[in-house]
Amino acid sequence: MVAGTDKLPVGAHYGLRDWLSQRVTAIVITLYTALILGIVLWHSGIDYATWKAVFSNGAFRVVTFLFMAALLWHAWVGVRNILMDYAKPAGVRLTLEIVVVCVLVAYGGWTIAVLWGQP
Amino acid sequence: MPAADRPVDKPRPVYLNLFAIRQPLPAIVSILHRISGALLFVVGIPLLLWAVQRGLASPESYAAAVAPFTTPLGKVVLLVLAWCYLYHLLAGLRHLTLDLHVGIRLAPARSSAAIVLVLSVLLALIVAVRLW
Numbered sequence: 281m282v283a284g285t286d287k288l289p290v291g292a293h294y295g296l297r298d299w300l301s302q303r304v305t306a307i308v309i310t311l312y313t314a315l316i317l318g319i320v321l322w323h324s325g326i327d328y329a330t331w332k333a334v335f336s337n338g339a340f341r342v343v344t345f346l347f348m349a350a351l352l353w354h355a356w357v358g359v360r361n362i363l364m365d366y367a368k369p370a371g372v373r374l375t376l377e378i379v380v381v382c383v384l385v386a387y388g389g390w391t392i393a394v395l396w397g398q399p
Numbered sequence: 400m401p402a403a404d405r406p407v408d409k410p411r412p413v414y415l416n417l418f419a420i421r422q423p424l425p426a427i428v429s430i431l432h433r434i435s436g437a438l439l440f441v442v443g444i445p446l447l448l449w450a451v452q453r454g455l456a457s458p459e460s461y462a463a464a465v466a467p468f469t470t471p472l473g474k475v476v477l478l479v480l481a482w483c484y485l486y487h488l489l490a491g492l493r494h495l496t497l498d499l500h501v502g503i504r505l506a507p508a509r510s511s512a513a514i515v516l517v518l519s520v521l522l523a524l525i526v527a528v529r530l531w
Contacts, residue, residue, distance in 0.1 A: 303498065306491050313488065328454070328461040335455055355440045362433055387444055394452045 308350035435483035486519035
C-alpha cells in the first residue's frame with residue numbers, strides 16, 4: 281500500500297500471486313533453457329539417437345514436465361494480462377479467456393502424451 | 400464530486416493516437432515483449448510439442464520433423480520464433496532486475512532496453528548463421 285493515502289486495499293487479491301508466479305515460472309523456464317543448451321553443447325549437436333536417449337531418462341521427463349507446467353502457467357498470466365488490456369467487452373474477454381484455458385489444457389495433455397505416451 | 404462542478408481545465412480527450420506518438424525505447428521493448436510472448440503461445444508451444452513428439456517417434460519421423468526447417472520458409476519461421484524466445488527471455492531478465500530495483504532510473508532503464516534489443520538481434524544473427 282502506498283504510504284500517505286487513506287485508500288483501503290481491496291480486490292480479489294490475485295494480483296500479487298499472478299505477479300509472483302509470473303516471475304517464479306520465468307526463472308524455472310530460464311533454468312530449463314540453460315539445461316537444454318548445456319545438453320546440446322555437451323553432445324555437440326543433437327541427432328535422433330541422443331534425442332531419444334535424453335528423453336528416455338525418467339528424471340529428465342519429470343523435469344521437462346515441470347518446465348512445461350511452468351511455461352503454461354506463465355503463458356496463462358501473460359495472455360490474460362494482454363486480454364485484460366485489449367479485450368474490453370466483458371463477454372468477449374471471458375470467451376477469449378475460456379478459449380485460452382482450453383488451449384493451455386490441451387497443450388498440457390499433449391505434453392503428457394509426448395513424455396509418457398511414446399512406444 | 401459531480402462532473403459539472405469540476406473546474407474545466409485542459410480540453411479533453413487527450414491526443415492518444417498510438418501510431419502518431421513517438422514511443423520511448425522502453426515502451427517499444429515492452430510492446431515487443433507482449434507480441435513475442437503472444438507469438439510463442441500461439442505458434443511456438445504447439446510447434447515445439449509437435450517437433451519433440453515427431454522427433455522421438457522413430458528415426459524416419461525425426462528426419463521428417465527436421466525436413467521442414469531446412470526449407471527457406473521453415474528457416475525464416477524458426478528464426479522468427481528463436482528471436483521471439485531469446486528476446487522474450489532477455490526482456491524478462493531485464494524485468495527481474497527492475498523488480499529488484501536495479502536500474503529503475505530513466506537513463507539506465509533506457510540503456511537496458513537498448514541492450515535487450517541489440518543483444519536479441521545479435522543472438523538471432525548467431526541462430527541465422529547456424530541455420531544458413
